[in-house]
Amino acid sequence: MIPYGKQDIVQHDIDAVVSVLKSDFLTQGPQVPLFETSLTFITQATHAVAVNSATSALHIACLALGLGVGDWLWTSPITFVASANCGLYCGAQIDFVDIDADTYNMCPQKLKQKLIKAKVEGRLPKVVIPVHLCGQSCDMQAIYALSQEYGFHIIEDASHAIGGRYQQQPIGNCKYSDITIFSFHPVKIVTTAEGGAALTNDPSLAERMRLLRSHGITREPDNMQGQPHGAWYYQQIELGFNYRMTELQAALGVSQLNRLEEFVRQRHYFSDRYNRLLAHLPITRPYQLPDTYSGLHLYVIRLSLGQISKSHSQVFDELRANGIGVNLHYIPVHFQPYYQNMGFKMGNFPDAEHYYQEAISLPMFSAMTDNMQDEVVSVLTRILESEA
Numbered sequence: 242m243i244p245y246g247k248q249d250i251v252q253h254d255i256d257a258v259v260s261v262l263k264s265d266f267l268t269q270g271p272q273v274p275l276f277e278t279s280l281t282f283i284t285q286a287t288h289a290v291a292v293n294s295a296t297s298a299l300h301i302a303c304l305a306l307g308l309g310v311g312d313w314l315w316t317s318p319i320t321f322v323a324s325a326n327c328g329l330y331c332g333a334q335i336d337f338v339d340i341d342a343d344t345y346n347m348c349p350q351k352l353k354q355k356l357i358k359a360k361v362e363g364r365l366p367k368v369v370i371p372v373h374l375c376g377q378s379c380d381m382q383a384i385y386a387l388s389q390e391y392g393f394h395i396i397e398d399a400s401h402a403i404g405g406r407y408q409q410q411p412i413g414n415c416k417y418s419d420i421t422i423f424s425f426h427p428v429k430i431v432t433t434a435e436g437g438a439a440l441t442n443d444p445s446l447a448e449r450m451r452l453l454r455s456h457g458i459t460r461e462p463d464n465m466q467g468q469p470h471g472a473w474y475y476q477q478i479e480l481g482f483n484y485r486m487t488e489l490q491a492a493l494g495v496s497q498l499n500r501l502e503e504f505v506r507q508r509h510y511f512s513d514r515y516n517r518l519l520a521h522l523p524i525t526r527p528y529q530l531p532d533t534y535s536g537l538h539l540y541v542i543r544l545s546l547g548q549i550s551k552s553h554s555q556v557f558d559e560l561r562a563n564g565i566g567v568n569l570h571y572i573p574v575h576f577q578p579y580y581q582n583m584g585f586k587m588g589n590f591p592d593a594e595h596y597y598q599e600a601i602s603l604p605m606f607s608a609m610t611d612n613m614q615d616e617v618v619s620v621l622t623r624i625l626e627s628e629a
Contacts (some may be wrong), residue, residue, distance in 0.1 A: 301454055
């Protein structure tokens with residue numbers, strides 16, 4: 242089976258992890274700060290807070306921005322459920338903004354329309370989370386301009402997008418957001434096995450997120466009530482979580498980041514090759530905005546169902562049956578039973594739903610080979626050109 246994505250681990254990565262295993266620190270040592278410094282160097286953000294998953298990063302980002310009961314969080318319906326769940330963890334209410342039909346990212350025009358209505362109704366969002374689907378940045382300048390007009394905070398869910406650029410600047414620099422989130426799950430562009438990070442240019446947000454990731458505990462005398470009892474002393478000053486990244490994860494991440502440009506360059510090579518090899522098929526290939534350079538975590542096609550004799554599920558199942566490990570990113574969040582119980586229903590976000598009816602993520606990862614890709618193209622061509 243050719244997977245839709247997989248990690249790319251080399252001996253240098255293994256050596257980095259083994260070195261930590263032989264060291265004095267398995268957690269809370271020098272590697273986590275080094276990983277954070279590496280992230281700020283790559284993204285040009287001022288602060289990075291490494292945690293054990295992007296879900297954890299989203300959660301503490303929301304808390305740092307003061308999201309709570311009575312507030313609204315808006316995000317895209319085409320994302321993993323964590324982009325919405327993070328708001329529920331804080332007691333907030335959730336809503337969605339439909340996608341742009343070409344980029345599959347949050348549509349700024351639909352966001353504006355929704356904001357105009359929400360202002361009249363007195364239910365403007367406190368936080369909006371645009372999701373950089375497949376690694377391509379949302380139109381952040383337009384979304385940021387709306388945030389200035391309507392007074393909401395922005396968290397960029399860039400889980401797919403490290404190594405990408407927007408307006409010639411690295412995704413993650415937080416020029417148009419309060420906080421940016423990255424994921425380092427094994428199928429992402431770089432991996433720490435499991436892990437995530439929150440980046441920001443605001444020192445107070447960074448300090449709060451560091452506090453929240455480690456039980457709300459501080460060892461800084463300036464943040465304590467009263468005087469320390471001794472060098473051993475710490476205080477819990479907030480209800481935090483055990484969201485820390487380990488030294489093992491961070492060491493792997495530091496090693497992986499050394500090859501970030503190579504990883505993204507390889508993904509662009511395979512994306513360009515797919516674009517050529519699939520041009521004759523009844524599908525829609527990914528659209529890239531001219532002012533973005535995608536991290537290309539995913540290569541998503543949309544089936545032109547009116548031009549083929551098979552259904553979406555038939556094509557998907559036949560690809561898997563023939564050893565092509567396709568996937569679908571994502572089931573619209575408002576289709577999930579948990580969200581349906583909140584009152585969301587089919588028809589709420591038509592462009593997201595139309596996308597879902599046609600989308601398939603083809604295999605693409607940095608360690609892919611031309612032969613693997615040729616096999617994907619051959620099988621897909623055979624399926625689409627055969628009769629049902």
